[in-house]
Amino acid sequence: MGKMLKRLISYNKARDIVFNEWDKFLMDKIKIVPLLDALDKVSHEDIESPVDLPMFDRAAMDGYAVRAEDTFGASTTNPLILNLVDSEDIDEGECVKVFTGSKMPKNANAVVMKEYCNEEDDFVEIYKGVHPYENVSRTGEDVKRGDILLKKGEIISPYHIAILSSVGIKEIKVYDVNVGIIATGDELVDLEEVNNMEELKNKSKIINSNSLMLYALVKEAGLNPKIYGKIDDDKEKIKSAVKKAITENDIVITTGGTSVGDRDYIVEVINELGNIIIHGVQIRPGKPFGFGKINNKLIFMLSGYPVASAVQFELFIRSYFKKRKKIKLPLKRNIASELGRTDIVRVKIEDSEVEPLRITGSGVISSLTKADGYIIIPENVEGYEKGEYVEVYLF
Numbered sequence: 001m002g003k004m005l006k007r008l009i010s011y012n013k014a015r016d017i018v019f020n021e022w023d024k025f026l027m028d029k030i031k032i033v034p035l036l037d038a039l040d041k042v043s044h045e046d047i048e049s050p051v052d053l054p055m056f057d058r059a060a061m062d063g064y065a066v067r068a069e070d071t072f073g074a075s076t077t078n079p080l081i082l083n084l085v086d087s088e089d090i091d092e093g094e095c096v097k098v099f100t101g102s103k104m105p106k107n108a109n110a111v112v113m114k115e116y117c118n119e120e121d122d123f124v125e126i127y128k129g130v131h132p133y134e135n136v137s138r139t140g141e142d143v144k145r146g147d148i149l150l151k152k153g154e155i156i157s158p159y160h161i162a163i164l165s166s167v168g169i170k171e172i173k174v175y176d177v178n179v180g181i182i183a184t185g186d187e188l189v190d191l192e193e194v195n196n197m198e199e200l201k202n203k204s205k206i207i208n209s210n211s212l213m214l215y216a217l218v219k220e221a222g223l224n225p226k227i228y229g230k231i232d233d234d235k236e237k238i239k240s241a242v243k244k245a246i247t248e249n250d251i252v253i254t255t256g257g258t259s260v261g262d263r264d265y266i267v268e269v270i271n272e273l274g275n276i277i278i279h280g281v282q283i284r285p286g287k288p289f290g291f292g293k294i295n296n297k298l299i300f301m302l303s304g305y306p307v308a309s310a311v312q313f314e315l316f317i318r319s320y321f322k323k324r325k326k327i328k329l330p331l332k333r334n335i336a337s338e339l340g341r342t343d344i345v346r347v348k349i350e351d352s353e354v355e356p357l358r359i360t361g362s363g364v365i366s367s368l369t370k371a372d373g374y375i376i377i378p379e380n381v382e383g384y385e386k387g388e389y390v391e392v393y394l395f
């Protein structure tokens with residue numbers, strides 16, 4: 001008998017194993033970086049706001065800070081008059097000129113917009129009354145002291161940078177994980193080597209798009225990717241490529257050669273250099289997923305088929321770091337699935353309905369670009385019927 005996938009394990013079991021290894025592995029992969037360098041990285045800490053934001057009541061409009069009760073009933077036909085003072089607090093019947101963002105004077109609780117006022121030398125005619133706190137940004141209305149601004153495991157976005165800098169945070173602890181990417185396959189050609197697509201076609205070659213996709217996926221997941229180019233289906237060449245990549249990185253992702261073909265060496269190689277923990281999961285696509293360790297470094301063996309490798313990356317790497325937003329919508333048509341297997345189905349959302357794209361076809365890259373997200377059909381579910389509400393993980 002030829003090669004075989006090790007006994008297939010369930011998706012949940014595989015995920016538990018991999019996530020548990022991630023937890024242990026990441027404990028010492030930490031770096032403190034200046035705020036701007038943390039963009040797109042994964043936070044290693046919960047960050048609480050040390051202050052209220054705004055830190056003081058602020059005018060939200062250009063105009064005059066007043067005591068709202070002094071303006072009640074003011075209108076164009078019945079303007080009220082307030083004395084204009086230049087002071088840090090006001091008394092009854094007074095107002096202070098303010099600009100958007102300026103601190104509110106003491107005792108003032110509203111701002112009348114400039115457009116509804118007429119300033120004379122030492123008084124202001126008010127043409128419109130305001131409610132208490134109208135046109136005022138109140139202390140803590142944006143963020144309360146102690147609010148969590150960034151969660152451990154979240155990927156730092158430009159908006160996190162805005163909010164963290166607003167409360168005075170200058171540095172963040174992030175995960176610092178270098179990931180080497182290796183693609184195997186005689187049929188592959190790296191994109192930079194391609195001069196002529198016709199020639200490629202005549203030689204039955206395929207462009208190594210997986211390395212580029214994985215590079216982008218790794219980067220998007222907040223880790224640091226490095227591409228090692230394509231390696232021929234030659235056991236010794238694969239072995240030395242893996243050795244080099246594992247020495248230079250914390251993690252290695254391989255793509256291709258995970259199955260049971262005569263030239264599928266990757267699992268054998270990892271088994272010789274370290275140990276295989278998983279080979280074969282009850283998922284579709286992505287069944288031949290492999291996971292192992294070499295000297296406490298993690299190796300993810302992804303399929304060569306682009307969609308299978310994208311799904312494996314999503315389930316075992318990306319989803320550890322960043323949970324996707326989910327939406328519940330009804331299905332446009334039935335989808336069948338096999339008991340005992342977890343299916344990951346790319347879907348499109350059309351008129352608030354979920355249209356499954358393709359269940360099979362792990363080589364159909366366009367099913368990824370056409371999809372708005374995916375649904376997961378658990379192993380104990382035999383499929384869903386048209387009209388049933390399903391949870392879509394949004395891309």
Ligand SMILES: Nc1nc2c(c(=O)[nH]1)N[C@H]1C(S)=C(S)[C@@H](COP(=O)(O)OP(=O)(O)OC[C@H]3O[C@@H](n4cnc5c(N)ncnc54)[C@H](O)[C@@H]3O)O[C@H]1N2
Pocket residue numbers: 005183184185187188206207208209210211255256257258259260261264285286287288302303304305306308362363
């Ligand atoms: N007899 C069996 N055959 C297969 C099984 C099985 O259980 N028994 N499993 C199938 C499943 S499921 C998958 S998924 C694939 C996985 O195969 P490999 O990981 O060994 O992938 P390759 O054979 O190396 O490549 C498959 C196909 O994917 C394209 N490819 C490969 N590398 C890249 C790359 N870097 N960039 C873009 N495209 C790539 C290429 O078309 C390859 O021909 O095995 C099934 N077979």
Ligand code: MOO
Pocket residue numbers: 283284285286287288303305307308309362
């Ligand atoms: O499980 Mo494979 O990934 O579909 O072709």
